[in-house]
Amino acid sequence: GQQVMQIPQYQHVQEGEDFTTYCNSSTTLSNIQWYKQRPGGHPVFLIQLVKSGEVKKQKRLTFQFGEAKKNSSLHITATQTTDVGTYFCAGSYGGATNKLIFGTGTLLAVQP
Amino acid sequence: GAVVSQHPSWVICKSGTSVKIECRSLDFQATTMFWYRQFPKQSLMLMATSNEGSKATYEQGVEKDKFLINHASLTLSTLTVTSAHPEDSSFYICSARDLYLGSAEAFFGQGTRLTVV
Numbered sequence: 001g002q003q004v005m006q007i008p009q010y011q012h013v014q015e016g017e018d019f020t021t022y023c024n025s026s027t028t029l030s031n032i033q034w035y036k037q038r039p040g041g042h043p044v045f046l047i048q049l050v051k052s053g054e055v056k057k058q059k060r061l062t063f064q065f066g067e068a069k070k071n072s073s074l075h076i077t078a079t080q081t082t083d084v085g086t087y088f089c090a091g092s093y094g095g096a097t098n099k100l101i102f103g104t105g106t107l108l109a110v111q112p
Numbered sequence: 113g114a115v116v117s118q119h120p121s122w123v124i125c126k127s128g129t130s131v132k133i134e135c136r137s138l139d140f141q142a143t144t145m146f147w148y149r150q151f152p153k154q155s156l157m158l159m160a161t162s163n164e165g166s167k168a169t170y171e172q173g174v175e176k177d178k179f180l181i182n183h184a185s186l187t188l189s190t191l192t193v194t195s196a197h198p199e200d201s202s203f204y205i206c207s208a209r210d211l212y213l214g215s216a217e218a219f220f221g222q223g224t225r226l227t228v229v
Contacts, residue, residue, distance in 0.1 A: 031216065043156065104154075
């Protein structure tokens with residue numbers, strides 16, 4: 001079945017440092033989404049990437065979708081304490097229901 | 113954004129009993145809802161896809177007789193954990209998409225923390 005892996009599992013940074021998490025799918029994706037989950041909370045949608053090689057930015061966050069549509073990355077510039085949480089990529093492989101398969105997640109800790 | 117309400121937010125039950133969890137889309141119609149299970153510090157594992165008016169589609173390894181899913185209306189899906197055991201203790205989360213609008217975003221319920229004692 002489809003598997004979506006993320007690295008690193010955990011990253012601890014000083015406030016102001018940059019952060020990147022990488023997402024890899026075992027098979028080609030239809031599209032990929034990114035979610036953020038705060039401790040004790042539920043996942044919140046950040047963005048969707050559809051096109052091969054697509055790059056999208058949201059303020060300090062930059063999202064990329066690989067040319068082969070099998071990998072993606074999320075880069076945060078100058079992290080803030082509010083960035084703390086677990087970042088999940090979620091791959092969609094098409095089909096009628098377009099179910100999402102979540103990646104293993106990267107827990108980001110930001111030290112003030 | 114759209115709201116998905118999940119109830120209860122937490123429940124403690126005795127081993128052998130059944131627990132029903134509700135997932136409602138409050139301001140949109142969801143022909144499809146998804147049920148996930150999340151263990152502490154782990155990812156969300158897709159359990160099943162709930163389809164309005166038809167049988168749910170279960171992921172490999174998920175016991176359909178153990179986790180009963182009913183999606184009787186366009187705004188409500190329920191997950192019943194039957195004959196619960198301590199190993200069923202987990203965080204269960206539902207999500208829904210407003211497919212009529214072609215929205216890609218999945219809206220998540222608040223989750224239900226189930227503890228079986």
